[in-house]
Amino acid sequence: MAMSKKKVILEDGRYLIYYTFEKKAAAKRRGGK
Amino acid sequence: MSELRWHPILEEWVITATHRQDRTFLPPDDYCPLCPTQPGAFPTEVPSPDYQIVTFENKFPSLQHPAPKPAVQETELYKVRPADGICEVVCYTPRHGGTLTDASLEEMGNLIEVWTDRFRELGSKDFIDYVLIFENKGKDIGVTLTHPHGQIYAFPFIPPKIQRELDSALKHRNRTGRCLFCDIIDEELADSRRIVVENDSFVAMIPFFARYPYEVYVLSRAHHQSMLGFNEKECEDLAVILKAVLMKYDNLWGISQPYMMIMHQAPTDGRDYGYYHYHIEFHPPLRTKVKLKYLAGCESGAGSFINDTVAEEKAAELREAEPKTADNTFLREL
Numbered sequence: 001m002a003m004s005k006k007k008v009i010l011e012d013g014r015y016l017i018y019y020t021f022e023k024k025a026a027a028k029r030r031g032g033k
Numbered sequence: 034m035s036e037l038r039w040h041p042i043l044e045e046w047v048i049t050a051t052h053r054q055d056r057t058f059l060p061p062d063d064y065c066p067l068c069p070t071q072p073g074a075f076p077t078e079v080p081s082p083d084y085q086i087v088t089f090e091n092k093f094p095s096l097q098h099p100a101p102k103p104a105v106q107e108t109e110l111y112k113v114r115p116a117d118g119i120c121e122v123v124c125y126t127p128r129h130g131g132t133l134t135d136a137s138l139e140e141m142g143n144l145i146e147v148w149t150d151r152f153r154e155l156g157s158k159d160f161i162d163y164v165l166i167f168e169n170k171g172k173d174i175g176v177t178l179t180h181p182h183g184q185i186y187a188f189p190f191i192p193p194k195i196q197r198e199l200d201s202a203l204k205h206r207n208r209t210g211r212c213l214f215c216d217i218i219d220e221e222l223a224d225s226r227r228i229v230v231e232n233d234s235f236v237a238m239i240p241f242f243a244r245y246p247y248e249v250y251v252l253s254r255a256h257h258q259s260m261l262g263f264n265e266k267e268c269e270d271l272a273v274i275l276k277a278v279l280m281k282y283d284n285l286w287g288i289s290q291p292y293m294m295i296m297h298q299a300p301t302d303g304r305d306y307g308y309y310h311y312h313i314e315f316h317p318p319l320r321t322k323v324k325l326k327y328l329a330g331c332e333s334g335a336g337s338f339i340n341d342t343v344a345e346e347k348a349a350e351l352r353e354a355e356p357k358t359a360d361n362t363f364l365r366e367l
Contacts (some may be wrong), residue, residue, distance in 0.1 A: 017157035021143045
């Protein structure tokens with residue numbers, strides 16, 4: 001799986017990170033490793 | 034109010050965090066703060082309408098950065114420090130029902146990647162000396178939210194139990210030239226009665242010295258200090274053995290087994306801990322399907338555990354619970 005993450009800052013100043021995963025074959029098709 | 038107060042008798046820090054008294058306690062399922070926020074519904078902790086895995090700073094942290102100034106003045110005897118650190122919540126899945134046992138192997142693998150990433154990022158901060166990844170599961174443990182999730186505490190000091198393990202491991206290496214944990218694996222494999230399940234990269238056992246009846250240790254066969262050293266095969270094998278152990282726990286009595294799952298890794302304070310060894314500890318509080326093992330006078334008051342069972346018998350029970358292997362074949366039947 002290829003992992004990517006997106007960090008956002010919540011209204012009260014705390015951070016939150018979304019982790020998303022896609023199959024390696026799909027990542028490769030999109031130009032990843 | 035949040036601060037570290039020094040316990041001069043035990044020589045350890047106590048975290049005071051009075052604001053945690055107000056944290057959300059067992060809300061109704063449709064008001065779960067860890068679910069994704071649905072359009073038109075009440076806003077949860079996670080603004081997105083969907084996610085795979087999400088981590089965020091705990092709203093009621095025991096440690097925070099920057100930490101507030103201590104509310105009390107220290108004395109020569111009673112030292113005080115700011116409770117500087119980070120507490121994160123890790124939501125394993127957007128699905129409210131279920132537990133980590135229900136995670137597919139792919140989802141378990143994803144979670145292992147997230148744990149590794151959080152360990153690396155939090156451990157790289159100069160005010161963090163130790164990163165503790167753990168999960169409290171079940172009302173018997175005292176969870177306040179039932180949504181499948183774990184926590185991460187990034188400490189400004191090495192917690193006392195970890196320090197004790199480090200001291201023992203260093204003493205053993207200085208005496209024998211070997212790793213204490215590698216020796217434990219060798220001795221348990223040679224005896225074999227306390228092995229619960231194993232695969233190419235990990236061994237799960239109720240060790241000789243278990244303090245809880247069903248206390249499982251998962252140790253890496255290779256001498257790693259943290260997840261940062263795992264290769265792809267080891268990550269896959271960890272996902273499989275974790276899934277196997279969790280299923281065994283649930284299949285033992287046909288209930289969702291409560292537990293504390295704690296990952297022990299080397300400190301991140303920049304020193305060399307080559308003598309330490311990665312492992313996961315499970316501390317389930319039940320000693321039978323309906324009886325809790327209480328940490329009563331002897332355990333809480335003297336720090337000396339009484340285990341009413343022997344590891345050899347309890348390991349045999351877990352070994353017989355499905356799945357009986359951790360080589361991946363059991364997953365074909367799911």
